[in-house]
Amino acid sequence: MSDPTRATLDALNGTDVHLRHVCRARDATDRVGPRHFLHAGPPIALADIPGPMRGGIIAGLLLEKEAGSVAEAEAIIDHGEVSISPCHDAGAVGAMAGIVTPNTPVVVAETAGGLRTFSPLNEGIGGAMRYGSYDEGTLARLRWLGDVLAPALDEAVEHSDPIDLVALVAEGLRRGDDCHNRLVATTATLLVTLTPGLLRSRLDREDLAEVVAFVAGNGHFALPFAISAAKAVTLAASGVEGSPVVTAMAGNGREFGIRVSGLGDRWFTVAAPVGDPVLVEGATLDDVTPTMGDSMIAETAGFGALAMTAAPAIMSFVGGDMALAQEITRRMRTLCAGTSRRLLIPAEDFLGTPLGIDVHRVRALGVEPVINNGLAHREPGRGRVGAGITSIPIEPFVAASEALTEETERRR
């Protein structure tokens, strides 16, 4: 193994990440403003954004009171009077559309070395900003999350022992979650950990009961906790000269892009794949927004599809059986530079998950990496239209491998 690869793996394996805050995005970053929002995936022009992202921006403009009506919000977008930039450039990761505005409630993680990352709280099922909903119910819930739930959780964090987010993911894997598409056990673990602190918060009991019931009833609540940790370890692993290890994978609904440790913030992109998802009743492939979201930072950090053998229960959700789960984890072992020392798979006799997708290996083997994927309806606010195991075309990995080789040669 080359030294840069080893250094990157050491960072992926050795970076401790703790839960720091649950707050509004404006308290976590100066990269958002009333008219500047973050979005999922590689950069995209406002004119090109897919439906759910447009809906998310409408929701954001209403939430920020920049628009008084949907029509006003649409006009602001159409006149280019709002700007957007990738979550990843702000140290953030957003599931699905990934729209982050100043008042978006977020989870903030921090590495031992002081790197901070954040991710929007999961709004649960039904209408959600991440799917581009902007109805009053969605906005009311976002306000409640920001006004009630987030401060309560933030106080709970303060009253709790430090919460190790990598350990949370590791425990989730022991409890049958992949921590990308299945987080029901991880959510219960997180809630149980935070509840004594919640009880010591200033929140009144009825609000507390509502907060607990909301978290308990939302099987994906732990997702932003898991992926903000994943972003933190991959950020710590970024910028290692010559390293071929992938440090970000993300989609904006048009393009899917990757970043590589040795190539800084440069994106290598390809048309976002749709794959062969399990669709909800009545939906067709025409209804699907191609791969969108930053949550495949999970796979970048060694969980999600890479931990499929730890989470066989997920196969009923994404389609497939245990043999396919084994095939996927096995396939990803061939594409990864190493093995996680912290994320262990009980069903593989506690072997670590594959860790650190290596663009040179993808190029050499010509094998497509896979992610666990959720897919949004292409119209704003229609919600999840499917889920599946998605193979990512090798083109951006090959391009990154070539670019890295060129750069290495140039440096000689």
Add this chain to the structure above:
Amino acid sequence: MSDPTRATLDALNGTDVHLRHVCRARDATDRVGPRHFLHAGPPIALADIPGPMRGGIIAGLLLEKEAGSVAEAEAIIDHGEVSISPCHDAGAVGAMAGIVTPNTPVVVAETAGGLRTFSPLNEGIGGAMRYGSYDEGTLARLRWLGDVLAPALDEAVEHSDPIDLVALVAEGLRRGDDCHNRLVATTATLLVTLTPGLLRSRLDREDLAEVVAFVAGNGHFALPFAISAAKAVTLAASGVEGSPVVTAMAGNGREFGIRVSGLGDRWFTVAAPVGDPVLVEGATLDDVTPTMGDSMIAETAGFGALAMTAAPAIMSFVGGDMALAQEITRRMRTLCAGTSRRLLIPAEDFLGTPLGIDVHRVRALGVEPVINNGLAHREPGRGRVGAGITSIPIEPFVAASEALTEETERRR
């Protein structure tokens, strides 16, 4: 499959069980009194009880204020001034020593048909009555469990939607627990389910925080919930004329006994096995109380060792690897009459667990059934000395098979 076998399986598969109460044993049964306690396993003479059971009775006499000192309690036992009978005869199951006194805090389960079962609350790690501890710390915790935790949980049950205990076990299996020796995810699930109701109880916040922290910190807390459900389904499956399906397995530290559906309350026993456990540091096999406890009702009801492939994380606790887990579940499939319709194993493509150990099959194949086992130190109050996968000698299964055959012939 014979009609009696099918009828028994239908009862094991179809009996719904809900959490009814968390209260003191005296409010759940009239089978206990200040000088009459319940114990684990088949009947045993007071003079023959193993160390942890003696310690548990001492704890019970102190808890009931029948004795003012350990010496007085010992004298009561030595003069035969206290009597004992099996938990199983009272519709109860007790882990380890299984001593139940009027003030023992218990979980009460109830079938849709009105059968009630109960099991002592798990006291957590450290000194515990189930291991025969009778120090002041153990007694104080038992009093706190009865005075504070039990009434709070009972109120929470009242304020909650009905809690389906078979579904709790099924969910546990999806979350990597076998629900006999590993219940950490199941405990979190249970706590998350009860917390909104707890918040609506009369308990003050500091007590609530203590209750939640106690449950969250006790990975076996869900055990009595799981095994009282197992007792309920096996009770519903009992008394089917001609049925060779096992309805109870239990140890008293001297003898291990089984009951069979077609043979009523009759016990078939053998010397309790020790097996080849993973011992705690410094312990030897001489320190071990042979198999003791009623918790192998789990295996009787289709989980525990029978669900080993669902719970690979447990192998590091009981010793062994994934191949052994697969071998155990496979072995138990050959000894069971059927397959669970409710307890599904994700890693086996959602195939049900083996269900209904058939004494005729054990006799015909000569293969020993296995249980996941916890083992107590032979001295009172020394706690858990080991854990392991224990093979049960076939003698009681063979004897029951022969008895059933004889009885069937007699009826002709």
